[in-house]
Amino acid sequence: MERHILVVFPHPDDExxxxxxxxxxxxxxxxxxxxxxxxxxxxxxxxxxxxxxNRETLPLIRKKELEDAxxxxxxxxxxxxxxxxxxxxxxxxxxxxxxxxxxxxxxNPSLIITFYPGYSVxxxxxxxGAAVIRAVERLPKEKRPTVHCVAFSKNCEQEIGNPDxxxxxxDVIDKKIAAIKAHRSQTEGLMKAASKRGGDALAWxxxxxxxxxxxxxxx
Amino acid sequence: xxxxxxEEVQTALNRFANQDVYxxxxxxxxxxxxxxxxxxxxxxxxxxxxLIRFSHGKIVGKGxxxxxxKLDFGWVYAEGLTDWEVTDKGQLLxxxxxxxxxxxxxxxxxxxxx
Numbered sequence: 001m002e003r004h005i006l007v008v009f010p011h012p013d014d015e016x017x018x019x020x021x022x023x024x025x026x027x028x029x030x031x032x033x034x035x036x037x038x039x040x041x042x043x044x045x046x047x048x049x050x051x052x053x054n055r056e057t058l059p060l061i062r063k064k065e066l067e068d069a070x071x072x073x074x075x076x077x078x079x080x081x082x083x084x085x086x087x088x089x090x091x092x093x094x095x096x097x098x099x100x101x102x103x104x105x106x107x108n109p110s111l112i113i114t115f116y117p118g119y120s121v122x123x124x125x126x127x128x129g130a131a132v133i134r135a136v137e138r139l140p141k142e143k144r145p146t147v148h149c150v151a152f153s154k155n156c157e158q159e160i161g162n163p164d165x166x167x168x169x170x171d172v173i174d175k176k177i178a179a180i181k182a183h184r185s186q187t188e189g190l191m192k193a194a195s196k197r198g199g200d201a202l203a204w205x206x207x208x209x210x211x212x213x214x215x216x217x218x219x
Numbered sequence: 220x221x222x223x224x225x226e227e228v229q230t231a232l233n234r235f236a237n238q239d240v241y242x243x244x245x246x247x248x249x250x251x252x253x254x255x256x257x258x259x260x261x262x263x264x265x266x267x268x269x270l271i272r273f274s275h276g277k278i279v280g281k282g283x284x285x286x287x288x289k290l291d292f293g294w295v296y297a298e299g300l301t302d303w304e305v306t307d308k309g310q311l312l313x314x315x316x317x318x319x320x321x322x323x324x325x326x327x328x329x330x331x332x333x
Contacts, residue, residue: 043265045249045321047314054220054304054312055243055325056333086250086265122250154254189319 002031006109006145007075008100008132010038010088010124012066013186016179018150019113020073021169022208024176027074034077034107036100037066038128041186043085049189061185069182072175079103089127093134096127100135109145112136116149116211119156133213141215148210163209170206177202220302220314223284228303231311232276232286235328242269243327244297268332271295283315286326297326 005026009015015023015035023033040059047053053061063080070078081099083091104112115129129149136144148165169176180187194201247263273288273295280298287296299315306312308331315324327333 043245043247045247045323047316047320047322049320051220051302051316051320054314055245055322055327056306056310056312121254124250154257 001029002026003110004107005031005033006104006107006112007033007035008038008103008112008114008128009035010083010115010122010128011041011044011085012037012039012062012069013041013180013183014115014125015073015075016069016176016183016187017205018152019208020069020179021172021176021205022113022167022210023073023075024172024179025167025169028172032077033073033075034079034103034109035070035075036079036081036103038081038083038088039085039124040066040080041085044186046186046189048185049192053185058185062183065183065185069179072179072182074175077107086124088124088131091127093131096131097134097138100131101138104135104139104145112145112147113210114147114149116151116156116160116213119149119151119153119160121153137215144215147213149213150209151211160211163211165210165212167208167210168206169208173206176205180205220304220312223278223282223301223303223313225278225284228278228284228286228311228313231303231305232278232288232328235311235330236273236276238330239270239272241329241332242271242295243267243325243329243333244269244295246297246324247322249321286313295326297324299324300326 041062042059114132115125117126117129120126245265248261252259252261273290275289278284278286284300285298300313301315304312310329313326314322317323
């Protein structure tokens with residue numbers, strides 16, 4: 001049983017693809033969840049299928065989609081941190097760490113979920129994960145919450161081993177698919193293609209995998 | 220957005236000439252291009268709210284279209300443009316969507332910062 005879960009990702013929809021099953025399961029049990037989303041995905045390339053957004057209308061559309069996805073999952077505390085998509089790795093790192101640190105202090109989570117720095121493909125993912133790890137490292141070791149990282153780069157298992165938390169989320173798969181569909185501008189094309197392929201094209205969504213972050217020994 | 224109509228876009232471009240205007244210009248293959256295809260060399264560039272002044276702007280091509288803006292000491296250009304829109308703030312949005320409908324390039328002009 002977790003006391004409080006803090007999720008930190010850079011883009012609306014990061015939560016739905018990778019971890020919404022896990023979150024829906026915890027929400028069902030009554031665990032409070034705070035989601036700090038760094039950007040509004042302003043630079044998304046998907047504009048809808050067929051396109052209904054443009055570069056300037058996309059942020060507000062994605063904000064609404066994110067709110068809808070949170071409702072489906074059972075996330076009641078959504079924090080929009082107001083950074084800009086694709087700029088996280090260029091941000092002042094102290095500023096980023098301070099903002100995340102403040103939320104950790106305020107919510108006192110027993111579990112944090114983020115991306116594994118260096119193994120998460122998108123530069124925003126890696127920079128987000130790195131900032132979260134640095135924020136947690138500010139706490140003395142015995143007070144640090146557990147951090148579960150999502151990783152999906154091609155080399156990740158070779159370098160960081162197999163995920164140590166593998167969760168079957170079949171029981172809440174309907175919620176997960178509804179959360180993904182809530183991000184309509186980004187996912188409608190993908191979901192249409194999946195349903196065309198038929199069979200169990202979405203089977204991979206039924207399992208969620210995490211790596212528990214191992215703290216480096218202080219010299 | 221609507222498919223580009225070259226005469227109308229030319230008229231819209233002309234309205235921004237010879238004054239300080241804000242430019243949004245981006246090209247991108249997407250952050251996952253090299254993840255999905257390891258042989259793919261991903262490149263892109265982005266400027267938001269660059270303050271420019273052009274004396275002459277022109278749209279050319281048969282679709283996708285190209286737009287060039289002649290500055291006092293340089294040029295701005297974009298290619299692969301397919302769609303356009305004028306917002307209620309009078310901003311001119313030009314975008315190029317690829318064969319899957321994903322944004323690949325954008326060139327936008329505004330009298331006020333975006």
